[in-house]
Amino acid sequence: MLAAMAAGTFRIAASILSADFARLGEEVRAVEAAGADLLHFDVMDNHYVPNLTIGPLVCASLRPRTKLPIDVHLMVKPVDRIVPEFAKAGADIISFHPEASEHVDRTIDLIRQHGCRPGLVFNPATPLDWLDYTLELIDMVLIMSVNPGFGGQQFITTSLRKLAAARARIDSCGRAVRLEVDGGIKVENIHQAAEAGADTFVAGSAIFGSRDYGKVMREMRQQIESGHAAARAPSASR
Numbered sequence: 001m002l003a004a005m006a007a008g009t010f011r012i013a014a015s016i017l018s019a020d021f022a023r024l025g026e027e028v029r030a031v032e033a034a035g036a037d038l039l040h041f042d043v044m045d046n047h048y049v050p051n052l053t054i055g056p057l058v059c060a061s062l063r064p065r066t067k068l069p070i071d072v073h074l075m076v077k078p079v080d081r082i083v084p085e086f087a088k089a090g091a092d093i094i095s096f097h098p099e100a101s102e103h104v105d106r107t108i109d110l111i112r113q114h115g116c117r118p119g120l121v122f123n124p125a126t127p128l129d130w131l132d133y134t135l136e137l138i139d140m141v142l143i144m145s146v147n148p149g150f151g152g153q154q155f156i157t158t159s160l161r162k163l164a165a166a167r168a169r170i171d172s173c174g175r176a177v178r179l180e181v182d183g184g185i186k187v188e189n190i191h192q193a194a195e196a197g198a199d200t201f202v203a204g205s206a207i208f209g210s211r212d213y214g215k216v217m218r219e220m221r222q223q224i225e226s227g228h229a230a231a232r233a234p235s236a237s238r
Helices: 021-034 056-065 083-089 104-113 128-137 159-173 190-196 213-232
Strands: 011-015 038-044 070-075 093-096 117-122 140-144 178-182 200-203
Touching: 011 178, 011 213, 021 038, 021 056, 021 213, 038 056, 056 070, 056 083, 070 083, 083 093, 083 104, 093 104, 093 140, 104 117, 104 128, 117 128, 128 159, 140 159, 159 178, 159 190, 190 200, 190 213, 200 213
Parallel strands: 011 038, 011 200, 038 070, 070 093, 093 117, 117 140, 140 178, 178 200
Antiparallel strands: none
């Protein structure tokens, strides 16, 4: 149980959706210096989700400014056309919603063909059944703990059950698949997500809305370790 969650494997992904876009390059350098493990790009198309954010040009402009892996979350439909553009722009991980793809297996293969690691994203009400046929093909499962489309939303607590179910599937498959959680993650609740099985945590407003990015991430790591310890305790019901 929790085989993929050995100490030291946890990652914090800073979501630039909450950054100051007038100072985006500076913000990226600041979160990297403060200890972020990944840069998370929320890509919205005002079609699959009711908002419009950033495209491949922003990714390409930031790629030379950071050594951090770029974690792209595509909230777009159709998805296949834009995958090569983000790969060319410097993405390392590209995750997409299965509902946004006409052929999920084909999209996964397309991401790999372009040298990126593929992930599948599950909205709060989307069942995990897609993993029955795809878990051996992907490198990340992303559980949304808010309905996608806007930053700064409140964490949906029922997502904890989905995280635990996804963790059980990942541990059973025996592959090193990351389990990421995105939406409403803060210092106050990140330990719950860690206890449920997440190993990668997307945080936006909790980081960029603070005065000290490093302090927030250090506090998050402490809480993650606390949640992980609780999950490993004999009394933990997993």
